[in-house]
Amino acid sequence: MTTPIAQEKIQEQHTYADYLQWDTTKRYELIEGAAVLLAAPSTSHQRVSGEIHRQMLNFLEGKKCEAFAAPFDVRLFEGEGDLPENVSTVVQPDITVICDKSKLDERGCKGAPEMVVEIISPGSLRHDRLVKFNLYQRAGVGELWLVDPASSSIEVFLLKDGLLLLHEVYIAKDTAKVNSLEGCFIEVNKVFEGI
16 A cells, blocks of 8 residues: 655656556646645535536436546546556546546546536636636546536636537526527526525
8 A cells, every 4th residue: 555645756757657546535636747635525515516426327227328536537638548557637626427438437437528527616616617617628527517616607618610519507596598408498496496
């Protein structure tokens, strides 16, 4: 067993091969070789994520697409035949939707999923809205939801001509359309209920 990654090593360049060796109860993302420590999610974050995931799972029962809740590794830029030593970006979206089964392996997803959901918190604002947003756009993620428990809103971005563009904003009274899953709608009032 190896020891958890030392704090002073966080600024070093790492690969997915390194990431796989870290024995720790802490969660990290690997952003272009830099290890980023993820804070434990708040109770409201978990409620919101759990409810969106529950509604998606209910819709997806018996269908070909799957929805995975974090922690779930997504190697956005990994291509067929890439070795872990060649992969420098691994993210853990709050919810990941994958319809192409060839992208799934026992370690998670290789390549861009059809959809990702990120629950925004004050501590993750820059990371989710800027850093990961740009990575998702570059990788070709088709649909991105930024869910903000503080404002009880969901911003939906769709990929068009290589750019993730704001498509719709939903608030608690709305029913949100999941564009990546034909016929799937999320009851937004239930998502933010009790937070």
